[in-house]
Amino acid sequence: MSDVAIDEGIGISAAPARSFIVSGWPIALGFVLFTIPAVIVLADQAWQSEAGSLAPIILALAGWTLWHATRSHPELRRPGRAMIWLPVMIAAILGMIAGSALGFAALMALSAWLAGVAALYAALGGAVLRTAALPVLLLAMVVPLPYVLSMHANAILRDGLSHAAVASGRWLGLDVALDQGAIAVNQYLLLIENACAGANSTLSLIAIGILLAYWIGAGSKVRILTLSLLAIPIALLANLGRVVALMGLTSWVGVGVLETAIHPLSGILSFGFALGLLLLAAWLVDYLPAKRHG
Structure with missing residues (x-):
């Protein structure tokens, strides 16, 4: 019973x-x-x-x-x-x-x-x-992604990231320019690979951000949706920050720095940077409405 x-x-x-x-x-x-x-x-x-x-x-x-x-x-x-x-x-x-x-x-x-x-x-x-x-x-x-799709997606992402990275580098005072799809840093030419701007790597970073949004969304569908949408520009910004940082190191130290552990380490740091930005966005999503009503 x-x-x-x-x-x-x-x-x-x-x-x-x-x-x-x-x-x-x-x-x-x-x-x-x-x-x-x-x-x-x-x-x-x-x-x-x-x-x-x-x-x-x-x-x-x-x-x-x-x-x-x-x-x-x-x-x-x-x-x-x-x-x-x-x-x-x-x-x-x-x-x-x-x-x-x-x-x-x-x-x-x-x-x-x-x-x-x-x-x-x-x-x-x-x-x-x-x-x-x-x-x-x-x-x-x-x-x-199949090669047919990833090829076009990677080309679009690399082109957009190259222009944004050169514009950011010039704003920071670096001697950079675009040269037939490559980034000229002083006397060096840098090619943006798929690891930095590829569709698969960008989607992976976005997926991690959406998962984090799910777990810190506290069951609110609006909060989860907001943070999931913010994960997209945050992922793109993290990739941009990585490329600009590598451009700066190349300008100051030389192209040999890309052959060291700093190159893969920059990927880990950009990932951490993206997660930090998403956590900040989660705090703002809660803080701004509370302040408005307070």
Whole structure:
């Protein structure tokens, strides 16, 4: 009798909870086994470069956030309709087979993500999937952009960053200029690589910012949305700050400084700078309305 009273008090029966534990683990285990080939290929290709180095961090944080989001509303758990998740799962399996045969990392990663969404819907239903929409979408950002898309995106980002970096450098008194897409610093020519301004690295930084916004958003959708939107210019500003700093070091010390540990360290510092700016933005989002009403 006491067990029944407790279950009625919280509005969740013990049977569905036990059913989920029994049925959920095989689905989770199957998904992990399904995604192992994609993770191996990504670790061997996309994650080896500096531009993709943040992807494993995003995968871990977004996965943890997804786990937390799916546990937040146990009363919403309902098995999904097979007519919806089964075609998606079949498409994911075919995509994984094709990606494995072609060695196409982006297709394998996309197929793994689709399989994860289908498995999540099959086990927990559409209501839970909607509450976990943000971490689900962020997991999609781990998928590297196909070369056709990344080539154009990288060109646009490099061009914009080059002009902004030269303008900032001149404002700081540096002897810099644009020379056919490269940045001339004194007698040196610097090329902006994808690690500094590429689409994948920029999206990774934005994803980290959105995850941070989710956790410090205190459940407010407006606050999360505001901080998520601010993560985009903050990521671009962090990349700009890194390039300008490297230009300054090259001007003062010489181009050899780019061959030292300072170059990769600048990426870590720009990441920390972006997180600091996002925390400042979170404080301002709370402080300014409070001051206005105070």
